[in-house]
Amino acid sequence: MITSAVATSSVKSSGAWVATVLKGSWRSCPPDIDVSADELKQIIPLLLSSGAGGLAWWRVRQSDLRSPEIFKLQQAYRQHSIYSAIHEQRIQRVIGLLHSAGVVPLLVKGWAVARLYPEAGMRPYGDIDLCLHPHHHRAALAALKGTEFDNITVDLHVSSKKLDDCSLEELFERSNTVKFGDVEVRVLGLEDQLRILSVHFLRHGAWRPLWLCDIAAAVESRPLGFDWDRCLGRNCRRAGWVACAIGLAHQLLGAKIDDTPAAERGKHLPTWLVPTVLREWGKQYRHRIHMELFVRQPLNGLKELPHHWPNAIEATINVRGPFNALPRLPFQIGDSFLRAARFLPQILSASRKSQQLF
């Protein structure tokens, strides 16, 4: 439970406070909150910058906690609500355009995840991510050309590589159709969605508490007959990752996982895992700047380098390692070497071009 995760330090860390505030926040009736206005105030910037402001407001709105800072959470919730209304209209329009061109896309992330929550404003979403069969790509681009979607980010994916180890065909085959306004939208099967959410959360180093709330919401909203074998997949290692993510949702956010195959895993997570997540949640996230940009500024590049050091979670995923009790340093070193090897040709190419120009 969260108390065990937090009790290791006498002073609760910012990350642990974030977890406390978001505990059960995805439910229509979240549990009563037991934090003071001052404690909450300390972590409001973290909640807002990680996109969890709406969820935090959902949790605190029934309490007596009120202050100008807490009002920011309410404003975030309102922003997300408005944005979701605008976004929903756009999704309907873009899907309608694609349907009329004979393209059936699979809507992933964003709204497809937000619909797991009782209210649209609880979660922000930005781009419209659509998966397509490769042979539909050209038709989709033509259908969107010259429309408002030239200026609005619609990400068209013709491969599932970034999402999952299942092929796009498999994901399409197991997808569901849901009615959304005037259009029917194809979304991932719930089993695939939970697996993809879990791996995505870990691949990005678990920095965003919102993503763990997504996992918790997906676990608790699963229907009877949810196929766990399909969710965990054939790959044992990947199944272990998914179980760990669900276990984290239980330990940090109080997700109910008793009747799931991850229940046992949730009680025995590797000792390094929870502290790593809480460390991430306790600091402002900073995106990494591509190293190619520093070809002509090597000193700035050196300053940027520490930000590219992977945390234990992302390193384990990147090298496709197991989540076990072994130390993580070898995984982190291995991942750094792999990434350096991948980017070296790009840096050299950028450097050559730079020399030609000047």
Added chain:
Amino acid sequence: MKQAEKNIKPRAREEGIVVKELADEVLVYDTNQYKAHCLSQTAALVWKNCNGRRTVAEIAEILRKQTGTQADQVVWYALDQLGRADLLQGRVKRPANTQVYSRRQLLGRIGVAALLSVPLIVSIPVPASASAATVPCVNENQCSQPGNNCFGCFPSSGGPGDCNTNRCCNGNCRDFNAAHNACGCT
């Protein structure tokens, strides 16, 4: 209520408006001006009943039945605010013989107990990304919308002028300074 008031039939704007109803308030987004407003229940009730057929007196009666608020001035106050927020078709001109109340004066008239029935409209800061306008962004600090990311913008292998990634607060990643082989988001 005076005869002049009876003839006024306010009409809510319908074009360029996105409405989101929440449990205890209504959010209205103006897609023309990229502004968002949060309407209290009373303000929303008045706004929803501005259909161009109901008079101010009829709206006041609906308000009285649904909320128990007696003061007709509440409707006028709401119409003033809705007009200022540009949520009505044209400005509703208050008859000369009706008094303009501030919020405080209105509270004094209807009583503090009826605080909840004061029609309030609060503006909500909405990042331009919600309007899908292209927003300059060269680092993540400029992404004000929680959850929106600025992944930066960098030259791809195609050479100067060939910029990669457009995930920059929904802006577009374009050639920023070809001479320096650098890209930016515009």
